[in-house]
Amino acid sequence: MKKAQSSKLKAQNYNGVIDRYKKYLPVTDRTPVITLKEGNTPLIYSKFLSKIIGANFEVYLKYEGLNPTGSFKDRGMTVAISKVCEEGPGAVICASTGNTSASAAAYAAAAGIKCIVLIPSGAIALGKLSQALIHGAVVIAINGNFDDALNLVKEITAKYPITLVNSINPYRIEGQKTASFEICDYLEDSPEFQVMPVGNAGNITAYWKGYKEYKGIGLIKKLPKMLGFQAAGAAPIVKGHPIKYPKTIATAIRIGNPASWKQAEEARDESEGLIDMVSDKQILEAYKLLATKDGVFVEPASATSVAGLLKLAHKGYFKLQAPSSKLQTKIVCILTGHGLKDPDRAIETVKKPKVVKANLKAVLREIGY
Numbered sequence: 477m478k479k480a481q482s483s484k485l486k487a488q489n490y491n492g493v494i495d496r497y498k499k500y501l502p503v504t505d506r507t508p509v510i511t512l513k514e515g516n517t518p519l520i521y522s523k524f525l526s527k528i529i530g531a532n533f534e535v536y537l538k539y540e541g542l543n544p545t546g547s548f549k550d551r552g553m554t555v556a557i558s559k560v561c562e563e564g565p566g567a568v569i570c571a572s573t574g575n576t577s578a579s580a581a582a583y584a585a586a587a588g589i590k591c592i593v594l595i596p597s598g599a600i601a602l603g604k605l606s607q608a609l610i611h612g613a614v615v616i617a618i619n620g621n622f623d624d625a626l627n628l629v630k631e632i633t634a635k636y637p638i639t640l641v642n643s644i645n646p647y648r649i650e651g652q653k654t655a656s657f658e659i660c661d662y663l664e665d666s667p668e669f670q671v672m673p674v675g676n677a678g679n680i681t682a683y684w685k686g687y688k689e690y691k692g693i694g695l696i697k698k699l700p701k702m703l704g705f706q707a708a709g710a711a712p713i714v715k716g717h718p719i720k721y722p723k724t725i726a727t728a729i730r731i732g733n734p735a736s737w738k739q740a741e742e743a744r745d746e747s748e749g750l751i752d753m754v755s756d757k758q759i760l761e762a763y764k765l766l767a768t769k770d771g772v773f774v775e776p777a778s779a780t781s782v783a784g785l786l787k788l789a790h791k792g793y794f795k796l797q798a799p800s801s802k803l804q805t806k807i808v809c810i811l812t813g814h815g816l817k818d819p820d821r822a823i824e825t826v827k828k829p830k831v832v833k834a835n836l837k838a839v840l841r842e843i844g845y
């Protein structure tokens with residue numbers, strides 16, 4: 477009885493990323509904190525992937541799909557929306573491949589403010605669309621892609637008193653950097669490598685900022701190599717030029733002209749890491765492996781991390797790059813969004829259930845007894 481009570485109290489003590497990391501965030505005692513208790517996501521040891529990479533390697537999965545709206549966007553949205561509320565009543569707007577709109581809609585609902593989202597028509601996953609709609613956002617689908625939508629919201633916010641909550645809003649980056657704090661707090665230093673998907677490039681910017689800040693105040697001794705992956709049909713940073721018509725099944729990262737392009741290159745170069753690409757086929761293989769071997773269901777864009785990890789492993793990258801002084805080398809893969817965001821893709825990727833008669837004989841025959 478006593479034990480149950482104390483664990484309940486402990487759970488109640490967690491109040492989201494602003495509460496936990498406020499001394500590193502641009503908030504004051506006057507900031508009204510709008511939180512859904514985002515963050516505090518698990519870092520899951522992957523036995524399966526660790527074994528593939530080799531002895532002396534530990535692979536961890538930072539499962540950001542367990543945030544309140546099912547993606548990492550909540551970490552930045554709590555800060556962005558709280559700051560809008562601090563500055564006075566206001567509306568917010570974003571362009572989105574889906575997750576930003578789901579998160580903005582939820583946090584705006586919690587704050588009681590208006591939220592407008594522009595999405596590429598027919599190109600966002602069903603779960604994300606349902607979220608933006610049910611939270612009461614004004615959802616506008618445009619006949620264009622994410623990059624067109626972002627240009628439009630930039631134009632609108634330049635002329636009208638509506639706050640942009642895409643990751644070019646610096647408060648978004650501030651909130652998202654808390655994910656690297658959590659990784660370091662848990663591992664008691666930074667990992668040697670971090671692998672993540674790159675779309676609009678806000679998240680790689682945020683993680684790198686977080687690691688550098690923790691190192692700057694002496695909470696960690698080293699910095700990780702940042703390894704970013706784009707989808708091959710939407711890989712402007714890898715190719716060195718914007719992609720006019722980006723194409724990939726990983727709709728979250730179907731982005732042809734990332735807003736934080738320069739910052740992503742800085743993270744890559746300062747950390748002596750890399751930004752590379754993986755094919756849709758490699759993404760779907762990693763997607764299935766994560767679900768069937770580790771029991772972790774992510775959306776395709778998130779599986780890009782693991783597809784990238786496997787691509788590098790096959791080239792012998794980690795063995796070559798791991799510091800020889802280290803007994804255990806740690807690699808963290810960021811799994812940015814939950815698999816339930818895109819149920820259509822999951823069902824398309826595997827064999828559909830067979831329909832049989834509702835009798836014991838028919839069922840037993842199917843299961844081989």
Ligand code: AN7
Binds near residue numbers: 812
């Ligand atoms: C699951 O929601 O851009 O490189 O509008 O949803 O920071 O853009 C989503 C991006 C990775 C890429 N994984 O992060 C949007 C949006 C998932 C995502 C990314 C996104 P960034």
